[in-house]
Amino acid sequence: MLLKNIQQLLQIRPAGQAWVAGAAMAELPALDDAYLLTEGDRIAAFGPMSECPQDYAGEVTDCRGRLVLPAWCDSHSHLVYAGDRASEWLDRLRGLSYAEIAARGGGILHSAQLLNATSEDELYAQSRVRLARVLAQGTGALEIKSGYGLTVAGELKMLRVIRRLAAEYPVAIRATFLGAHALPAAYAQDKTAYLRMLTEELLPQIAAEGLADYVDIFCEKNYFDVADTERVLAAGQRFGLAGKIHVNQFTALGGVAAGVAYGARSVDHLEVLEAEDLAALRGSTTMPVALPGCSFFLGIPYTPARRIIDAGLPLALATDYNPGSSPSGNMNFVVSLACTQMKLLPNEAINAATLNGAYAMGLEAELGSITVGKRANLLLTRPVPSLAALPYAFGESSVERVLLSGRWYLC
Numbered sequence: 439m440l441l442k443n444i445q446q447l448l449q450i451r452p453a454g455q456a457w458v459a460g461a462a463m464a465e466l467p468a469l470d471d472a473y474l475l476t477e478g479d480r481i482a483a484f485g486p487m488s489e490c491p492q493d494y495a496g497e498v499t500d501c502r503g504r505l506v507l508p509a510w511c512d513s514h515s516h517l518v519y520a521g522d523r524a525s526e527w528l529d530r531l532r533g534l535s536y537a538e539i540a541a542r543g544g545g546i547l548h549s550a551q552l553l554n555a556t557s558e559d560e561l562y563a564q565s566r567v568r569l570a571r572v573l574a575q576g577t578g579a580l581e582i583k584s585g586y587g588l589t590v591a592g593e594l595k596m597l598r599v600i601r602r603l604a605a606e607y608p609v610a611i612r613a614t615f616l617g618a619h620a621l622p623a624a625y626a627q628d629k630t631a632y633l634r635m636l637t638e639e640l641l642p643q644i645a646a647e648g649l650a651d652y653v654d655i656f657c658e659k660n661y662f663d664v665a666d667t668e669r670v671l672a673a674g675q676r677f678g679l680a681g682k683i684h685v686n687q688f689t690a691l692g693g694v695a696a697g698v699a700y701g702a703r704s705v706d707h708l709e710v711l712e713a714e715d716l717a718a719l720r721g722s723t724t725m726p727v728a729l730p731g732c733s734f735f736l737g738i739p740y741t742p743a744r745r746i747i748d749a750g751l752p753l754a755l756a757t758d759y760n761p762g763s764s765p766s767g768n769m770n771f772v773v774s775l776a777c778t779q780m781k782l783l784p785n786e787a788i789n790a791a792t793l794n795g796a797y798a799m800g801l802e803a804e805l806g807s808i809t810v811g812k813r814a815n816l817l818l819t820r821p822v823p824s825l826a827a828l829p830y831a832f833g834e835s836s837v838e839r840v841l842l843s844g845r846w847y848l849c
């Protein structure tokens with residue numbers, strides 16, 4: 439496939455560049471008036487129009503007036519869930535807080551109840567609708583977590599649905615085992631027994647079936663503490679699963695340093711951020727991930743992204759698509775929120791939503807930039823005056839077409 443007359447081809451990186459950090463996040467290498475050639479599912483070549491192959495025999499798309507960039511890399515989602523929690527959202531509109539709803543047995547436990555009462559086929563049917571929608575919105579790589587089962591059968595059901603989605607859709611999917619998302623009622627008096635079940639019963643089964651790439655835990659007051667986090671990350675390591683943790687959403691407990699010490703691939707949320715957390719991240723290989731859709735929907739503080747980037751660190755952006763705190767998987771809106779609310783420049787937000795997002799799910803060698811040999815997962819915008827038009831037009835998707843594995847995705 440040949441894309442020609444591209445007004446601007448963005449996020450061009452050399453092979454081997456894993457992420458972008460600090461001041462370099464404001465740079466987004468680009469080529470004006472460009473072409474891009476794919477072969478099979480890969481990017482085969484690109485360059486200025488003056489060097490565009492003539493008489494190309496395959497499919498040619500004229501991209502005049504349009505931008506081409508890597509498809510979004512959404513490194514944090516809970517896209518597989520059953521039903522929704524709109525009723526709890528109405529309770530929040532009437533004045534209850536997220537924590538008050540959880541304390542009444544709502545929240546994650548409510549989603550777990552719904553999920554355990556839903557068949558695997560029905561869960562797949564509900565989840566594929568959401569996946570198809572986010573692909574049409576420009577997502578080309580996606581991480582999906584378990585964590586609404588909280589039982590052996592429920593967690594395995596979720597992970598098998600994730601595997602089925604990965605097999606059926608032309609998008610790169612990474613699966614994360616988040617059994618330690620909340621303490622289910624059956625173990626309310628015995629957290630240790632629950633963690634033992636997760637690490638000694640479930641994890642070996644998940645590893646044996648190759649159902650997960652990462653292990654995750656919700657490190658938060660009233661959920662799991664730092665010692666629990668270390669225990670789960672250590673268990674993950676024994677089975678070859680790196681960590682990706684939910685941490686510092688409401689409370690800083692020291693989980694960031696624990697994540698870094700255990701070589702976590704990412705630490706996600708960080709709405710509350712202490713100087714010690716920044717210090718722990720410096721010099722590490724752990725990616726901080728901000729989830730502005732969650733802050734928007736819950737009305738909690740935004741992750742202090744400027745402090746993170748200005749400290750010389752990298753940052754990734756993700757949707758946190760889930761029924762409780764962020765019922766949207768639209769990366770276009772996330773990029774827009776990052777600019778309007780967290781004061782990222784468009785270039786910084788695009789770096790965070792592509793290459794750094796790919797790194798946060800271990801896909802940086804395969805996706806997240808315009809690099810010869812990488813997978814051809816690209817998005818083509820509508821005619822726009824400049825890149826800034828994308829986040830500027832908040833709530834809109836400027837994505838006209840999405841190329842996944844070298845083919846136009848037909849929604």
Ligand SMILES: N=CN[C@@H](CCC(=O)O)C(=O)O
Pocket residue numbers: 545546549656684687732758760761762763764
């Ligand atoms: N914070 C923990 N987990 C999810 C929300 C889960 C839910 O409310 O269902 C999150 O990332 O925001």
Ligand SMILES: [Zn+2]
Pocket residue numbers: 514515516684758760
């Ligand atoms: Zn989450």
